[in-house]
Each structure stands twice: as C-alpha cells, then as structure tokens.
Amino acid sequence: KQEVTQIPAALSVPEGENLVLNCSFTDSAIYNLQWFRQDPGKGLTSLLLIQSSQREQTSGRLNASLDKSSGRSTLYIAASQPGDSATYLCAVTDNTDKLIFGTGTRLQVFP
C-alpha cells in the first residue's frame, strides 16, 4: 500500500528565506507526483506536476524535483513571502488514476 509522508509537518520562517519541503513515498511505481497548496478552509490549488519520466518542474519561485527510484520529491520555495503561508500537500498517482496524498506541511512565513 502506497504511503506518502511529508516533513516537516510544520514550518515557521521569516520572509525572504529559501525553503525546502520534503515528500517521500514507499512505492516507486508512480505515474506522476503533484504538489498542491491549500489555504485554510479552501480547496486545493495545483502548483506543479512532475511526470514519472521527469526530474523536475519549475514555476516562478517554485521548483519541484523528483527522484522516483529513491521515492522522494522536494519542493523548493525561493525568497519566501507571507503570501506563501498555507499547507503544502504532495500527492502521487498510481496506475488507477487515484491521488494518494501526503500528510502535509503547514508553512507560515512572517514579515
């Protein structure tokens, strides 16, 4: 059974710092990995999707890497801002098209 874990569970940093959020999964047979952002009481916003054949994806200040063989992904946030405060979720897709979510990292960036 696929299990997805994220560390740290919570993170509080001053703005301007570069951040690394980690995601690990137990079964490397994934189709893709996706990073989402969730604001309190809201739905999910897709940030980056990495296909299993890819190593990384970038969007603005966000960069996500994927090491499928070791079951790891990293989300790098450059020059963090208070508006980045949210919960970040990674999720992997198996061959049934289901998303299996990680435990989440609650990020707070203070001015």
Added chain:
Amino acid sequence: GAVVSQHPSWVICKSGTSVKIECRSLDFQATTMFWYRQFPKQSLMLMATSNEGSKATYEQGVEKDKFLINHASLTLSTLTVTSAHPEDSSFYICSASHGDFYGYTFGSGTRLTVV
C-alpha cells in the same frame, strides 16, 4: 484554465437529515471524479472514485449506503450524505481528472456541520 465548481461551500444540517453536495466541471469533461474527506489539520482521504455512467468505487471503510455518489453526466457528480450524524461533520472536497493521468482540478470544498 480548468474550473471545478463545488456547492454548497458550507452547510449546517440536523442529525438524521440528508445533504447533497454537487461537483461540476465547468469547462472540460471529466470522466472520472474523486471525493475526499478532510479532518481538521489532516490530509485528504479518498472516499470514492466516480466514473460517469457507472457505479462509484468506494475505498475500504467508506460506507457506500451512507455516502451516495452519482455521476450522471461528464460534468456533474454528486455526493449525498444520508442520515447525517455529528461524526460526519467534515470538509468534503471533489476533484476531476483531466484524463491520461495528467492533472486534476479540485473544487473549493464543502464544510459540513451536523448538529
């Protein structure tokens, strides 16, 4: 971009009543939709997978008679919480698949409170 509309955004109901939540893909056809449940400060747990025109597939431990899912068209899936109880209070989120294992769009969620 792709949009999934979920309604209502919040609902309060009395114990024993039923509540229906709608999930619509507005600008694309979603052959597969998913329903999740999220408890406070926890991650999303998949409840069921809904395919247009067929019965939903429920995850282990999810009562299919309590959480009725209907996916009658390529743009609409509904989740009905029947005979709701306070322990059903939660945040429910739907998502729609774009197909080919490429991308999902999520609804904005529904906060259900059963009193």
